Amino acid sequence: MALQLNEIAPDFEAQTTEGKIRFHEWLGDSWGVLFSHPKDFTPVCTTELGYMARIKPEFDRRGVKIIGLSVDPIDRHAGWVRDIEETQGHAPNFPMIADVDYTVSKLYGMLPAPVSGDPTQRTAADNQTVRNVFVVGPDKKVKLILVYPMTTGRNFDEVLRVIDSLQLTAKHKVATPVNWKNGEDVIIAGSVSDDDARKQYPEGWKAPKPYIRIVPQPH
Numbered sequence: 001m002a003l004q005l006n007e008i009a010p011d012f013e014a015q016t017t018e019g020k021i022r023f024h025e026w027l028g029d030s031w032g033v034l035f036s037h038p039k040d041f042t043p044v045c046t047t048e049l050g051y052m053a054r055i056k057p058e059f060d061r062r063g064v065k066i067i068g069l070s071v072d073p074i075d076r077h078a079g080w081v082r083d084i085e086e087t088q089g090h091a092p093n094f095p096m097i098a099d100v101d102y103t104v105s106k107l108y109g110m111l112p113a114p115v116s117g118d119p120t121q122r123t124a125a126d127n128q129t130v131r132n133v134f135v136v137g138p139d140k141k142v143k144l145i146l147v148y149p150m151t152t153g154r155n156f157d158e159v160l161r162v163i164d165s166l167q168l169t170a171k172h173k174v175a176t177p178v179n180w181k182n183g184e185d186v187i188i189a190g191s192v193s194d195d196d197a198r199k200q201y202p203e204g205w206k207a208p209k210p211y212i213r214i215v216p217q218p219h
Contacts, residue, residue: 067097
C-alpha cells in the first residue's frame with residue numbers, strides 16, 4: 001500500500017553515515033525531511049546533496065532535521081561524499097541511510113516488496129522510484145510527499161516554502177494561497193466561521209468572494 005498523507009511515518013532502524021539510528025527516536029520532537037536517492041554516484045543526486053548541505057542552516061532555523069537515503073552501502077556513501085564536496089563545494093552535513101536491504105524503501109512504498117539481492121548489482125534505473133521527499137511532523141505523521149523522476153533535480157527551496165506553510169497552518173487556522181511565501185497574506189481556514197473569525201481578526205478581512213477571506217499572516 002502506498003503511504004498517504006497524515007499517516008504515521010513508518011519507524012525503522014538503519015545504519016547511516018553518522019551511526020545506527022531509530023527514525024522516530026532520531027526525529028524526537030522535530031520536523032523532519034527524508035529524501036531518497038536511487039544510487040550513489042548519480043549526477044542529479046550529487047547536485048541535490050550538495051545544495052541541501054549548503055542550505056541546511058535554513059532547515060536548522062525552522063527546527064527541521066534532514067536525513068538522506070540511498071540503497072548503496074556505507075563505504076560507497078563515503079566515496080560519494082568526497083565527490084559531492086569536490087564538485088558542489090559542500091559535503092553532506094546530515095546522516096545518509098545505507099538502505100542495503102531495501103527495508104526503508106519498501107516501508108515507504110518506493111520499491112516493491114519482491115526486490116532483493118545485492119544492491120551494488122542494481123542500477124539507478126532499477127531503483128528509479130527511490131526519488132522521493134517526505135516531510136514528517138513532530139507528531140510523526142507524513143505532511144508532504146513529493147516524487148521526482150531521475151532526470152529532474154528537486155527544488156529544495158520549494159520544500160522550505162512548504163515547510164513554512166505547514167508550520168504556520170499547524171499553529172493558526174489559516175491556509176496559504178498559490179505561490180505564497182513567508183510574510184505574505186493568508187486565507188482564513190474554511191473551518192472557521194465568520195463569527196469566530198471576527199473575534200480573531202477584529203479589523204476584518206478582504207473578501208473578493210465570501211469563501212475567500214484574506215488576512216495578514218499571523219505572528
